Amino acid sequence: MTAYRPDALVAEDIDAYLAGHAAKSMLRFITCGSVDDGKSTLIGRLLYDSRAVFEDQLAALEADSARVGTQGANIDFALLVDGLSAEREQGITIDVAYRFFATEKRKFIVADTPGHEQYTRNMVTGASTADCAVILIDARKGVLTQTRRHSYLAHLVGIRQIVLAVNKMDLVGHDRATFQSIVADYTEFAASIGIGAFTAIPLSGLTGANVTEPSADMGWYDGPTLLAHLEAVPVDADRxxxxxxxxxxxxxxxxxxxxxxxxxxxxxxxxxxxxxxxxxxxxxxxxxxxxxxxxxxxxxxxxxxxxxxxxxxxxxxxxxxxxxxSDDPPAIADQFAATLVWLADQPLTPGRGYWLKLGTQTVNATVQPPRHVVDVNTQAQLSAATLSLNDIGVAEVYCDRPIVFEPYAAGVELGGFILIDRATNATVAAGMIDGALRRAENVHWQSIHVTREAHALQKGQTPRVLWFTGLSGSGKSTIANLVEKKLHALGRHSFMLDGDNIRHGLNRDLDFSESGRIENIRRVGEVARLMADAGLIVLTAFISPFRAERGMVRAMVPPGEFVEIFIDTPLATAEARDVKGLYAKARAGEIADFTGISSPYEAPERPEIHIDTLRETPEAAAERIVEHIFGVWSPDL
Known part of the structure; x- marks a missing residue:
């Protein structure tokens, strides 16, 4: 196999060369497997043999190889890929390293992914855009736990071109029986997770055997070299x-x-x-x-x-x-089952609102408790209440409006999505849609002739959701009641939703755990949205301790209709009041997950109205809120 890199081009050939290079197909592939299987060394060998290493890089590589004390070879090819100082010091891959090279037949982007289990999320990132996965196995060790994990993940994210690269064959004397035993073990495992076919290649990244040139030491192998096979692999763009x-x-x-x-x-x-x-x-x-x-x-x-x-x-x-x-459009649904790979250190909080980004669509979504998580080593389906870092589970996802999608198996572009934490903007999960829930297919939006605009016009006001938030005892209900009295005196149509009152009826089945509080706010948000649709000014007085849930409610109503009012009272002051005796019980350990004591309160960062109760009386605060409504919004409110 001859590698491709023109050593000299005359000026008139440059345009033709660039045109031909641009016309080549592109293969994206990953290398993965267990720790120290030789992934970085193999990629370095591919780059070196493909003449994709410049002279200055080669000189630096030789110097680095001498410094780290490479044994048995003049060049440590892994150093071409392991770019982080921590990687070089430990001799492992941590981050995903992308490298580009080309041959006469094709262009390549290769991702060297980590082998350690703790970096599984990095491996999923690299696999998400790949057409092919090169699963490395150390010929001395055989099929290991991480071999199974990475094979499962590669298959899960839709990679159907699998190469089993049995590496370090030079360390087992190029023994054919060893290679055949490993292939037999992997074949049995691959069939159990749905991998119907793969290509097995015995090779050595260190010596270059069967990487770009056939090995004389393995004359018993008559298949393609790794590079020859990669040049012929079909790419997703073709399909x-x-x-x-x-x-x-x-x-x-x-x-x-x-x-x-x-x-x-x-x-x-x-x-x-x-x-x-x-x-x-x-x-x-x-x-x-x-x-x-x-x-x-x-x-x-x-x-x-x-x-x-x-x-x-x-x-x-x-x-x-x-x-x-026109004759074959994608599906539409707001509820679907999906497989999630959890990427965040913070576990999934069922019911919490996340941004769901699928293609060019971004919607608010909540995830229900997982149906099960998958043990990738045994493929067993285990029960779980949440998803933790690197977990893979199946769960139901609910969106606040229908999205356009296809099952992941039909297409990655409309079948794969990410979940984003609304507070930090961090990506917390990668998801693959299995299909719409049957109940979602049977439930449709009913067209209503009397619109929310008509309701508001009838009442002569602009609907609003006035969301009072603060610690228990801060004065939320007191100030909200005063505001509603003023609105009522002005002839405005309003209704107040109070946290304690709602807990006696609509939300009597919920506890005060984090997930229970999240569901409490979600339900209240839905009720407030319906009341706003009816043209009302809705006042809600809830601790609502988490920014994410307040943001979720804000997203439920049209822009400008949600008014966050932070009733800012120091914990010591609220606790001193302790009108209901709740702080005393929380201090005594009789109430778990009490906001401010054993559960956090996330203060609003940019509320529309900030009330400092140490400087402002409840009556003055209510007056300022009403003045804000009339002054900032329309006088016809």
Missing amino acids: AGQRPFRLPVQWVNRPDLDFRGFAGTIAGGRVLVGDPVRIVPSGRTTTIARILGPDGERTRAIAGEAVTVTLADEVDCSRGDVIAA
Whole structure:
């Protein structure tokens, strides 16, 4: 196998070379396996033998190899990939390292993923965009726990091209029986998790045997070298072109009044000018009028290409919508079952609101307690109340509005999503949609003729949700009651939801655990939203200790209608009042998870109204809140 890197190009050949290079297909693959199986060394060998190492890099590599005391070889190829100082010091891979190289036949992006179990989330990150997985096995050790874990994860995220690279064959004397025994063990395991086929290659990353050139020491092996096989592996882009047309709209392009284009990357299929399409979720149909790419106007486009299309009709279409084949559109649902890989140190809190990002769509979502978690070593389904770091589980996900999706098996672009913590913006989970829940398919939104605007107009006011939050004993209910009295005196239509009162009825089945409090606020938020839809000014007085849940309620109502009012009272002052005797019981250990004592209170960071009760009386605070309503919003409130 000859590697490809032109040593010299005359000027007139450069354009032709670049054009030919750009036309090559791209294969993204990962290397994974257990610790010290030789992943980084193998990639370094691929880069070196493909002549993808510049002279200055080679000189630095030789110097680094001498410094770390490489034995048995002049160059430590792993140092080409292990870039972090911690990796070099420990001789392990921690982060995902991406490297690019090319041969005469294809371009490659390879991800070297960590072998340690504690870095499983990094491995999932690398696998999420890969077409192929190279699973390494140390010929001296055979199939290990991490071999099973990474094989399961690779298959889970949709990688169907698996290479079993039995490495370090030089350390077992290039023994054929050892190789065949490992392949037999892996075949049995692979079948148990649904891997129907894989390619097994005996090799040595250190010596280069069967990496880019056949090995004379393993004449009994007549299969391809690793590089030859990677050059021939089908890529997802080829399969994506065979799927129905899908264009998630990323941006509506309006440079002037005469042009309205919809930009995005084609997730599946192909499209021609004149093709009939359907806008999902609205269901409106039209045809493609024009297709514009980076090189100008064209008549067709295929999966993987970034384009802007214009439509023949003026239909409503915006970011998050999907332009799809008219006769084969994707599904729509707001409830579905999904497999989640938990990536955060903080465990899943069932019922808590997270941002769900799928393609160009972002919605508010909650996750129910897992149906089960998977033991990747035995494939056993275990019961669990939550998901912790590196756990893989199946759970139901509820969105606040329908999203456009496909099962993950049908397409990664509309089947894979991430969950984002609303408070920190950290990605906490990667998810793969299994399918819509049956009840979601049978429940539809009923069209209502008397709109929320009509309700508000009838009452002569703009609906609002006034959300009072603060510690127990801070004065939330007292101030909220005074505000409602003033609104009532002004002839406004309002209703107050109080935390204690709600616990006597609607939420009497909930406890005061973190998950119980989250569900308490979710239900109250839904009730407040319905009352606002009826045109009312809703006042709610709840401790609501978590920012994420207050943000969840804010997202339920139209922008500007949610008013967060922070009743700011120091803990010592609230505890001194202790009108209900709750603080005393909490201090005595009689009440668990009590806010301010054994459970945290997350103060609002940017409330619309901040009431300092040490400086302002309840009457003055109520007056200021009403003045805020009239002064900041419309005087017809």
